[in-house]
Each structure stands twice: as structure tokens, then as C-alpha cells.
Amino acid sequence: MGLELIKENVVVEQVVGENRFQALISHDIVVGDLKLDVEKILSVSAYNNIIRHEIIQGKAVIEGMLNCSVLYTGDTDKLIERIDAQIPYTQYVDIKGAEARMTCEVSDYIESADASISNSRKISLNVLVDLNIKVIERKSIDLIADISGLPDIQVLRKDIKINNTVGQGVSQEIVREELELPQNKLDIDEILKADVNVAVENVAVTSGRVTAEGYVSLNVMYYTGESVHPLEKVAYELPFVQVTEIQGADEGMLADVKFYIDDTSFKVTQDADGKNRIISAEVLLKCVAKARMEDIRDVIADAYSMMRATQLSKSTYRYRELIAKEESQVEIREVINLSEPATNIYDVNTRPVIIDYTVSDGKVISNGVLQVSAIYMTSGGDTVVTGDMQEIPFNMAVEAPDATSDMFADIEILGNKFTYELKTSRQLELKSVVNVSVAVFADRDIELVTSIEELDVPQPERASITVYMVQKGDDLWGIAKRYRTSREDILNANGIQEEDVKPGLKLLIPKKFVQ
Template identity: 20%
Template structure:
């Protein structure tokens, strides 16, 4: 006869293994008619905008653009010029994990960009983009906490309290962030913006009540011509915050993991109240935030059971849920020297582009690594703008919690300090690795239980057994073996609790009638 089980059901989401794609895009671009010919390319930089992703038929269609800015020296002594152009990004990511997924978290990184002059009016561009997609599918965790007809069938259960982490909710929000940056009083006003770059970073994300409070920073870097016609630069970090809907009811400890992606940007000289203010830079950023809310639930699970009067047949299944644990941050200080080949008068801008990030090993002997492309834009002794680059390998030996699969989710450089030397520029900056450890906990779950009358072989067993408890044995194990109860053994031996039983000491084992 099949017995009815007491079960607790938890609706949740399962984070499936990430899908990664590296894409290379190329294009040829004509210099706009209103600009002079190119004499020499000084610098080329890009910004990745990921606007949308749509999942259908086991495929994810990703749409976005790479906005390039080309900084060059014009012919006929017309000074520094720049212009922007875009490379469309329409990619398809395939994977079985996408079938049936309800949503996904999309991340991207511009790993490299290369621009070379084909002729004074045309340039060739090659960019490499890394896309990462994490699918989420609806799931249900079923936990057996007991048997409804336990007393009638004289069933003994062994229960354990377990803390189970599940993804309770995923939330997404598109928002706009606007702010202004004012030049310091020591700098001349802006004549023309030549190049701007923006990057986003999450600084904090937590659940407060039924809301999610997300905090982040937008970093703005700009190169411009001042009113005297000289090249100058500025950088600023602008904090922002957003509130998203969280859980209606929290039953356990919650943590929130957040991801930001830039979908668009508008940057110009002037402020909203003073459009002609050439000491201000206004920016409007279009941002998409994705959050996964993880909750730890404390549940009581049946891990073993037997009957003193019936033969039980139990069917169990092992449930696996890929956990969305919080990120682990590890920091490494980097110090590298870039040889310039010319005397440096002024450092205009520094930049670090990361690629090929990975993890080897795990636990107490993990190695985090990445390739860093270091770039320095500077003026030489003749005030000529030049760019020097160097590739460097960043390696950090560290320890990671847990034993799951580790992955570098993100990495970024902190404030870069540049020191000019006799033969180059020394850069010093911290590198932060944001590492996720994807644990896949396995939970044995009782699915069904059947009870049958005991056979005749159990009718002739002795009503009392004398035996000693062995090393590593519990009273539960003895009680199950002889179809009695732990309480009966304790009472027969005048013991108050199970810990009072001594290994090797004889115990009276009464059979339950």
C-alpha cells in the first residue's frame, strides 16, 4: 500500500551553466566629409552597448553596438581631430540550456580593438567582444518532512535540519542615470570633446524589506581640447542607486547578486540648466540591471525511516539545484612599466583592457589569471600626442570557498597611478577579480513510500537481544536493525539520552510489540 507523504514545495529558479561566445567584428569606415584627412592615428577606443537579448527555440539573439572613437592628427597642421562610428553587433548564442529558460543574464566585455589606416580617408577596424549568457529556468524543490499515517504504520523517522540556498526571484530593470561633471578651477574651459568612455560597476546590492537596493558607480573618462588648443583630460566616478522589487515575504537570510550592462550613452559639453557652460560635461546613461535573489531556507528533511511492524519500500531521488552564490572578491596590486621611446611631458590618459580571464584549481590552491593590455596616451617633449601599449599577465594565487566550479565573473582596475620616468611610464593600480563559485548541492528527496505486512520470518525473532554498540554506530542504526525504537532502548537501559550509550558496553535491545 502506498502511503501519503508530508511534503514542502518551494518554487525557485535554477541557474544553468553559463554560455560564452567570443566574436570578432570588422568594418571599413570612411572619414566624414566635414573632417580633414588623417595624417596619423593616435588612439582608437570603443564602448560596448548591449541593448537586448531574445530567447526562442533554444537560441539567444543578442543585439548591440560597439561605439568607436578615433583620435587622429590631421593633415595640413590642422591639429587633433576625432570622430565616432559604430559597429553593429547581432549575434546568436546557441545551447541546450536555453530551451525552456524563463530569462537570462547577459554580460559582455570589449576585449580588444584595432584600427589601422587604409588611406587618408578610410580606416579598417577589428574588435573582439566576449559575450556571456546565464540562463535561468523555473524549478521546484520538494522536501519530505514526514509521513501522514506515521503512527498507524508504526514508522520511525530520522530528520535532519538543513539550510538550503535557493534562487527565489530574478528581477530586471531598465533605467536612466543623468549627472554632470564640473572641471576643476585650475583647468581651462572645454573647446571640444575628443573622446569619452564610460564603465559601470556594482558597489553594493542588498535586500531591505520587500525591496532591493542597488548601488553602483559610473566612471567617466574624457579627453578634450581646451580653449588654448591644448590636449587635456579628466576623470570622475559618479555614484548612483536604484530600487527594485524584492520578495513579498522573506523567510530566511537573503543575498542579492547584481549585474549591470550599458545599453546607451549620451555625453556632451554643457549642463541642463546652462547649455553653453563649457566647464561642465553632462552625461545620460541607459542602464539595464539584472538581479538574482538568493534565500537560505531552514527545512527539516527525512533522511531515513523504517517501520517496526511493516516492510517499507522507499523511492528516493537526488535533486540538484545550481546555486547562485554571492561573488567572492580578490584583489591584486599590479605594477608595470611601459617604455615610451620618447621623453614624456604629460600623461593624458591611462587605460587597462582585460581579456582571457580564467581560474585554475580551487579551494585553498586557486589561481586567478587574466591578460591586461596597458595603454598610455601622452604628450612627448614637443607636445606631440603618442600612444604606447604593453601586454601583461596578471596572476593571483589565492583561496576560494566551497568546492564548486569557479569562474571569473568580472574584473576591473581601480584608480591608476602613473609615474613618469626617464624611459617610460610606470603604472600602479589594484585589480579586482569578482569570482563566482557555482555550487551544485545535492538533496536526497523521498518521492514515494509503500508498506507491506511483515513476513513469517519476523515472527520467530527474539523479543530481547543483548549486544554492544560498535564504533561509528548510532542507537538509530541498532533500533532500525532490530525493529525497535531509540526510546525503547534508552528506557530498557535506564539511559537519559543517546550520548550516554558507551561504545563496547552491552545494551538490552527490546523488540517493539
């Protein structure tokens, strides 16, 4: 019977290259004729939406849209003015080895958003967008799963864990609610701003779909039309369940989801008594979902015949292995010193940003800042309403079993809940709980047998028994292959276990006779 190879096909995703790129998007906002002159900027909010991405030779092309809002003070007749801007952008990011036939993954977050006054009718906006791009090539490989036809063949098997993308999809869903004001809140004269954030609480994969559950946190600040208490703030949580269709997805798989806010609409409507106490809220969510499967394969990493000359062909492949995926949270407490004495806090907004991380043995340590903006009424002087923007540094350690310093991590913020209290006129006490997801990956290189053939070459004779002293770097497989015997025969002849094979040990290696 001749040599026969049994092969299996496997698809391996290889990360060809990656680049963390910081895009500084600058834009001038011209104040419209109906808006007040700009005296002081109170706060800047921005969220990013990745519209499209593609790979060209040596580069990734990222198209996105920044949605920005700036609150500022004008004159005392109207305490706060708001101006909005939508800023499209295109970024070309160099990625060595990238080709048009490849795909890419893009993760993004806004690291900072700042505004300055150019003149009373122009605001200069600078937004720093952090883009992390990975270029991926899918390779189809025929692996040797088994060898038959040689009775004395010895094989070295290894398990490899391949993390592959089964499919991905995009879905849109409108989260729509009629929101009533609490009884202790004054009627709405005009909505000044609405901050929207998405928090994901659960992700499940079922046949053909990925389902994400969570809530949209909505913080609304509005004018009341009252001179004594002109501004109010109200907060809501809008639950949602969003389904993204993905062909090939099934139970037991892993999933990654990324949410973007495509559009928002907030209108004031009247209640049964004819009062402006209802907010008709619509938030258009876009979900980019990916289903992944961990494929464990038993493959042949090496082989030899004890009696016949054979020639192996090997290839080295790199694949990405998911080592651990954990969720955790960090609690941030801080007393913020206000620049002016405050009588009433109108609005506080927080945004956590992860700046960098390190992977050490068994854990991932991340460093970040909690960006805080506060708008409040002052107790004296000419300024009636003012605002402060500060950053609170934080770090957190997430336990990740089997993580080592040569690995890397993907860290995603899942949600952020916070409370605040004005302790004194100049001190604002803040408590924030930030939830994160941490995935630890390792790039593995493995040399696999791709073909083997029998050669018509006589094997040299050797002594019936050889004495060999184990050297540093030796393993039992390498020794057995060198002397064309089996691992089992060496262990049996010496009455030892494989873990006993250490440098300095003398081994009796019998000659193998195959019928």
C-alpha cells in the same frame, strides 16, 4: 491510524546547461567626409550593452550593441581625430538541453578591442566579446517534510540550502552634473573624448527594491585651442543612487546588479564669466538587478519502519548552492616602456579583464590582464602625438571559506582606480587598484523521498542479538536500516557515540521490539 505524509512545496533552480562563448564582432568604419585621413591609430575604446536575450530550442539568442570610439592621428593641423561607431549584433549560442520555456542569465565583458587601417578612409574594427550564458529551469517539487501514522518510523533528515531567484528588474537613471574645470586647466575649445566607467560600492535589498550606490568615473580629454598646450585631460567622479523595483524582494536577501551605459551626452557651456569652462554631463545608466534568497529546508532523505514493510519512492534533484561571496582588491604596479620619448602625457586609460580562474581549497585564484592605453606628445621627429597600447598580466587570490576544487565561481569587477606619473621620457609609472566580487557555487545532487507506502508483507524474523563488524563505507544509518533497528539503540547497546563507528568495530545489534 494510517500512514500520513506531510508535504511542503519548494522551487528549485536547476542549471540545465551553460556555455562560455567568445563572439568576434568585426566592423568596417568608413571615415566621413569632414574627418581627416587616417595615419595612425592611437587608442580603441568599447563598451557593450546587452539589449535582449531569450531561449529557443537548443540555443540562447543574445542581442547587443557595441559602442566604440577610435582615436587616430591625421595631419599636424589637428593633432587627434575621433570616430565613433554603434555596432548591433546577434549571437546564437548552442546550449544542450535548452528549451523555450526556460530562462537564462548572461554575463559579459569585452576581452579585447583592436583596430587596423584598411586604407586612409577606412578602419577595420575587431571586438572580442566574452558571453557567459547559463540556462535555468525552475522546478516545483513536493517534498516530504514529515511522516506520521507509524510509531516505529525512522527518518533521516538533511538540511539543503537552495539559492533561488525571487525576482529581477531593470531600471534606468540619468546621472546629470554641471562640471566645472579646475582652476589650473585651460578653457575648452572642443571635447575630444569622454571615457565612462561605472563603479558599484554598495548594494542593499529592502522591501520591494534593490538599491545600488556608486559612482560614474568620467575622464575627459579636450582641445584647448592653444598651440603650446593643445590638449588637456580632466577627471571627475559622479555619485549615484539607483533603485530597481523587484516584486518580492525583502531585507536580508542577496542581490546581484549589472550596469550598462545606455547613452551619454557631454556639452560645453559657459561659466559666469562667459568662458567655456563647464561640461554639462549626462549619463544614462541601465541597471539589471536580481534579488536572491537562500532557502534552508529540513527534508527527509530516507525512511524505514522497524516492524512493517514499506516502499519508498525517491527522486534525485540537482540544485545550486551559494558557498561563499567575498569582495577583495588587488594592487597592480608597473613601469611601462613607451615606444617614443614623451614630453607630456595627455591621456591614460586602463581596463581590467579577468581571463580565467581556478578554485582550490579555501580560495579562488584569478588571472587577468590590465589593458593600458596612453596618448602623449613626443619630443622629436615628425610625429607630434602618438599612442601606446599594452597589457599587464596580474593574478589575485581571494579567500573563500569552504571552497573546493570541484566548485566554480562568478567573478565581477566592481571598480578600478589608477594613478600614473611620467618618470622619464620613456617610462610611465602606473598604479591601479582593482576591486572584485567573487561568488563561489556548487552544484549539489540530493536523493529525496517523494512518497512512502506501507506494504502488507510480513517482515522476516532475525536473531535477538546480531554481531556485526563495520565495513569500509558503512554509516550508522545504513547499518540500523539493514537490521531494522534504530541508531539510538545501537549506540546505547554498545555504549559508544556515532563518531566511534569506524571500519573494524564490532557492534552488538539488538532486535527491536515495538509494542
